[in-house]
Amino acid sequence: AMVGTISLYDGQGERQHTTYIAAAPERGRDTFLFRMQREVEQVKRLYPQAHYQGLGDGAAENWKFLEPLTHSQVLDFYHAAGYLGKVAKALHPRRVEYQQAWMDTHCHILKHEVGAATRLLTEMEAIEPKRLSQSVFSGLTDAITYFRNHHHQMHYAEAVARHLPIGSGVTEAACKVIVKARLCGAGMKWKERGAEIALSLRSLTYTQGRWQQFWSKINRYGFTLAESLH
Known part of the structure; x- marks a missing residue:
């Protein structure tokens, strides 16, 4: 339905x-x-x-x-934030506590800083893939593709400043x-x-x-x- x-x-x-x-x-x-x-x-x-x-x-x-x-x-902000979890695993594949800390920081950045989506995309693209497992690399690739396709719709800081829903x-x-x-x-x-x-x-x-x-x-x-x- x-x-x-x-x-x-x-x-x-x-x-x-x-x-x-x-x-x-x-x-x-x-x-x-x-x-x-x-x-x-x-x-x-x-x-x-x-x-x-x-x-x-x-x-x-x-x-x-x-x-x-x-x-x-x-x-939707929470769809975008979900992909940051895949990036956190690529950056800290063996340290769950580091993954969560990175997620918390960068979800806040994505929500409150102008231009954050573009900067995050650049950071994702710079991650060295050679040391990653196939599943983690696949998740990173999904996140990069998602942000490439939708970063122009991730103006969360501007929306929050105008009291618009995200x-x-x-x-x-x-x-x-x-x-x-x-x-x-x-x-x-x-x-x-x-x-x-x-x-x-x-x-x-x-x-x-x-x-x-x-x-x-x-x-x-x-x-x-x-x-x-x-």
């Missing part, structure tokens, strides 16, 4: 509202992306002066969708609450239509005010509209 969120934050970085969008699996994600884009455009009509930031993991299709709709794009925890939590808690119970089996209806209703109930809006339209237009909302 697919889940997206649109969150509104105040000037101090406190989340004020979240709209949840969920859909059953589909080839190409066209229906889900159409609904996401419709929701984003509605929010932008309500708040035309706001800054819109796209936030996600490293999947290329996420950025293809988000870039035209947002002013800035930020890679983690996709809201969406990841929605995956658990909206989808897994409802569809993945013991012995459950779903047809696509049933899953789609369940996820649509669950998204309505978890988005503040949407359930009331839904029933207001039902009362006004009848159940034909309800069928078109799925």
